[in-house]
Amino acid sequence: xxxxxxxxxxxxxxxxxVAAAIVATAGVSYFMVARLSHEEALARAERAxxxxxxxxxxxxxxxxxxxxxxxxxAVRDRAEIAGAFDDPRVPLWREALEGGGAASIVDAEVxxxxxxxxxxxxxxxxxxxxxxxxxxxxxxxxxxxxVLAASLLxxxxxxxxxxxxxxxxxxxxxxxxxxxxxxxxxxxxxxxxSPGGTExxxxxxxxxxxxxxxxEAGAELERRRSELESVVAGIAExxxxxxxxxxxxxxxxPAAALLGVEPSQAVGRFCGDLLRxxxxxxxxxxxxxxxxxxxxxxxxxxxxxxxxxxxxxxRPVVIGASAPSGGLQVLILREESQVEAAQRARDAAVxxxxxxxxxxxxxxxxxxxxxRERVTESDPHALDxxxxxxxxxxxxxxxxxxxxxxxxxxxxQLSVRHVPVDLEEVFEEAVAMTRPxxxxxxxxxxxxxxxxxPALTGDPxxxxxxxxxxxxxxxxxxxxxxxxxxxxxxxxxxIGLWVEDEGPGFQEPAxxxxxxxxxxxxxxxxxxxxxxxxxxxxxxxxxxxSLAVTRADGRTRVTAELPARGAT
Amino acid sequence: xxxxxxxxxADLRAILAFAxxxxxxxxxxxxDGAGALAAAAAERPDLVVLDLNLPDADGLDLVSRxxxxxxxxxxxxxxxxxxxxxxxxxxxxxxxxxxxxxxxxPRTLLARVRAVLRRAGIERPEPLEAxxxxxxxxxxxxxxxxxxxxxxxxxxxxxxxxxxxxxxETVPAERLLVHVWGGRGEGDRQLLKQLVxxxxxxxEPDPASPRYLVTDAGEGYRFEPDGGxxx
Numbered sequence: 001x002x003x004x005x006x007x008x009x010x011x012x013x014x015x016x017x018v019a020a021a022i023v024a025t026a027g028v029s030y031f032m033v034a035r036l037s038h039e040e041a042l043a044r045a046e047r048a049x050x051x052x053x054x055x056x057x058x059x060x061x062x063x064x065x066x067x068x069x070x071x072x073x074a075v076r077d078r079a080e081i082a083g084a085f086d087d088p089r090v091p092l093w094r095e096a097l098e099g100g101g102a103a104s105i106v107d108a109e110v111x112x113x114x115x116x117x118x119x120x121x122x123x124x125x126x127x128x129x130x131x132x133x134x135x136x137x138x139x140x141x142x143x144x145x146x147v148l149a150a151s152l153l154x155x156x157x158x159x160x161x162x163x164x165x166x167x168x169x170x171x172x173x174x175x176x177x178x179x180x181x182x183x184x185x186x187x188x189x190x191x192x193x194s195p196g197g198t199e200x201x202x203x204x205x206x207x208x209x210x211x212x213x214x215x216e217a218g219a220e221l222e223r224r225r226s227e228l229e230s231v232v233a234g235i236a237e238x239x240x241x242x243x244x245x246x247x248x249x250x251x252x253x254p255a256a257a258l259l260g261v262e263p264s265q266a267v268g269r270f271c272g273d274l275l276r277x278x279x280x281x282x283x284x285x286x287x288x289x290x291x292x293x294x295x296x297x298x299x300x301x302x303x304x305x306x307x308x309x310x311x312x313x314x315r316p317v318v319i320g321a322s323a324p325s326g327g328l329q330v331l332i333l334r335e336e337s338q339v340e341a342a343q344r345a346r347d348a349a350v351x352x353x354x355x356x357x358x359x360x361x362x363x364x365x366x367x368x369x370x371x372r373e374r375v376t377e378s379d380p381h382a383l384d385x386x387x388x389x390x391x392x393x394x395x396x397x398x399x400x401x402x403x404x405x406x407x408x409x410x411x412x413q414l415s416v417r418h419v420p421v422d423l424e425e426v427f428e429e430a431v432a433m434t435r436p437x438x439x440x441x442x443x444x445x446x447x448x449x450x451x452x453x454p455a456l457t458g459d460p461x462x463x464x465x466x467x468x469x470x471x472x473x474x475x476x477x478x479x480x481x482x483x484x485x486x487x488x489x490x491x492x493x494x495i496g497l498w499v500e501d502e503g504p505g506f507q508e509p510a511x512x513x514x515x516x517x518x519x520x521x522x523x524x525x526x527x528x529x530x531x532x533x534x535x536x537x538x539x540x541x542x543x544x545x546s547l548a549v550t551r552a553d554g555r556t557r558v559t560a561e562l563p564a565r566g567a568t
Numbered sequence: 569x570x571x572x573x574x575x576x577x578a579d580l581r582a583i584l585a586f587a588x589x590x591x592x593x594x595x596x597x598x599x600d601g602a603g604a605l606a607a608a609a610a611e612r613p614d615l616v617v618l619d620l621n622l623p624d625a626d627g628l629d630l631v632s633r634x635x636x637x638x639x640x641x642x643x644x645x646x647x648x649x650x651x652x653x654x655x656x657x658x659x660x661x662x663x664x665x666x667x668x669x670x671x672x673x674p675r676t677l678l679a680r681v682r683a684v685l686r687r688a689g690i691e692r693p694e695p696l697e698a699x700x701x702x703x704x705x706x707x708x709x710x711x712x713x714x715x716x717x718x719x720x721x722x723x724x725x726x727x728x729x730x731x732x733x734x735x736x737e738t739v740p741a742e743r744l745l746v747h748v749w750g751g752r753g754e755g756d757r758q759l760l761k762q763l764v765x766x767x768x769x770x771x772e773p774d775p776a777s778p779r780y781l782v783t784d785a786g787e788g789y790r791f792e793p794d795g796g797x798x799x
Contacts, residue, residue: 355649358649358670358671359577359580359649359670360577360579360580361670361671362580362670362671362672363577363579363580363583365671365672365673366580366583366584366587366671366672366673366674366677367583369673369674369675369750370583370586370587370590370674372746372750383746386750387750387751390750393671397671422719422721424721424766425721425722428721428722428723431759432723432749435749435751435755435756435759436751438755439751439753439755439756442753442755443755444755444758445755445758445759446758446762447759447762449766451766451769
């Protein structure tokens with residue numbers, strides 16, 4: 001169906017309405033005028049007939065009497081009536097003659113006719129007064145002509161009015177329609193007018209406000225985009241965004257320079273094909289050690305990989321991967337700095353050294369235990385010396401354990417087991433490890449483990465390490481001769497392993513206190529490496545747990561909170 | 569009973585041999601993989617204590633080669649530093665019978681060696697029995713007068729073993745302290761009390777009035793095999 005413009009539609013509609021009104025009015029008027037005109041003519045004919053009868057009775061010639069009045073008067077005798085056949089008035093004549101009275105008609109052909117029967121001799125007949133049809137119809141025709149003329153005038157006026165109205169109404173709409181088309185096309189520069197009446201003006205104003213806001217939003221968006229562009233371009237590190245299939249979707253200029261590729265060629269390629277990490281034992285890290293996948297399932301990750309991008313010799317590149325956001329993950333790439341390379345070398349050296357130390361340390365620990373059993377009964381002074389040696393060995397062992405664990409955490413190699421944990425044994429071992437340290441400070445260790453202990457899933461060795469670290473901290477910060485308490489509480493699905501001391505507590509919230517190589521305010525320099533809490537936190541995170549510090553009644557309680565069923 | 573000790577560290581090897589000889593085993597030593605295979609063939613040891621980190625051989629490879637075609641005989645106890653935990657799991661898969669991490673306690677090593685030998689049917693199990701008490705040493709399960717068995721921790725077992733060996737005799741707290749932890753301080757005394765308390769929770773019908781593990785005030789502790797009835 002073809003669509004008409006608003007203007008054309010309005011014009012046609014108005015014209016139709018006017019035409020219908022005219023036709024109706026004209027029809028009714030014409031009918032009434034014709035009827036009035038016929039009645040009037042008939043009455044005149046009747047009156048003329050009566051006058052002519054009167055005149056004849058006075059001996060005047062009725063025809064002459066009525067001459068000049070526009071009325072034709074005639075006398076028809078019987079013979080004439082009898083001989084006439086084809087005149088339409090014959091029935092009328094006969095009616096008057098035979099009915100003995102009067103008859104009259106108005107007929108379009110003959111006009112208005114009034115017939116009177118004549119009496120007396122000779123040859124009685126009828127008297128007929130007739131106003132000719134032309135005279136009867138003339139006023140009707142005149143009226144019709146006037147009506148027609150008036151109708152035409154009215155129609156013309158209506159057409160002009162409709163056209164004007166359509167122009168007044170349709171014009172603004174068409175204008176707004178064009179403006180809206182410009183909006184749609186994204187031409188936001190030209191203002192939108194508020195034409196026509198209140199409604200169209202309001203529509204125009206609304207559209208204008210929408211245009212202004214669109215223009216502002218567009219400008220803001222553009223500004224932010226260019227800001228972001230310059231921020232990303234200003235990041236010395238390479239920024240790469242990858243999608244769910246690990247295909248590159250964005251590559252910053254420094255990233256392109258680092259990888260030696262054109263940004264336009266890189267987009268759409270698989271990350272591993274672009275970065276080309278060096279294979280380990282013939283396996284590409286993409287398949288089993290991808291930092292992107294790690295970040296996707298376990299949160300932001302960090303790795304150092306040897307990249308062979310652009311066919312150059314492999315270079316160590318630090319890769320930070322973010323957790324997914326909006327289907328994209330962002331990688332930050334930069335060449336490993338000298339400091340980091342040194343750090344990595346240091347960590348590797350620390351790991352090697354710690355491993356090297358473990359065997360002689362094991363020999364020393366085992367010898368001391370064997371020695372202790374031999375001197376027990378004989379010489380108390382020798383026993384004290386052996387015990388001091390054992391305490392030192394335990395401290396060395398704790399230190400080396402922490403160093404190794406810290407290197408493992410830093411290089412992302414810490415993996416925890418999830419097996420049933422016998423908390424009694426874990427506590428026993430932790431107490432045995434820290435007992436010499438506490439003993440030197442004349443501190444008492446008090447275990448408050450429920451019987452039977454709560455069931456827990458996790459890595460017994462690492463949880464033991466957490467306890468040992470918390471205990472040695474508590475011993476360090478607790479005053480000499482004080483009591484260090486430790487225990488476990490179960491609260492539904494959460495299990496808390498806690499250690500409490502009478503020390504000054506932390507001066508800051510736990511997460512900062514647990515930073516790597518951070519010491520408490522009063523921690524003696526020679527004690528520990530500051531690694532303890534940091535390691536606890538890392539181990540707990542991998543169990544789905546956390547570290548909480550509370551202070552009450554002059555005691556500081558550090559709680560390792562863990563899910564009973566272990567991390568999933 | 570002949571044991572083969574394989575470790576590249578001479579000091580550690582000497583200590584292992586010393587501890588094992590002290591327990592009555594005949595010990596053969598090897599310092600590398602080749603030596604281990606040669607000694608295993610020549611001496612036919614009943615058990616091998618094997619360090620996984622050897623200079624000339626992959627420890628895991630050695631586990632399967634020592635096992636040879638006869639998985640039923642010659643149990644292997646693996647000794648490893650903690651970093652090689654994944655290796656240990658693989659070693660157990662390959663047929664090792666148990667593992668110990670370094671550093672280790674010689675006493676624990678002996679207990680594990682005995683357990684492995686018992687499991688292999690080479691040494692006969694010797695449950696610790698005294699009156700109403702019976703202890704499965706290997707699984708550390710204690711049964712008192714027909715009650716359901718309870719699992720003891722290593723230190724609880726150590727304390728109980730020491731007291732059972734000196735049944736009906738008052739053992740001074742100090743001696744127990746030195747034996748269990750090797751400590752003599754005031755704090756250690758407290759720990760001993762806690763350990764005795766936990767042990768009583770496990771073996772006494774009524775821990776509030778102990779019958780088997782009796783305190784002799786001011787002196788020490790005493791074990792009564794028959795729950796005080798025979799005394």
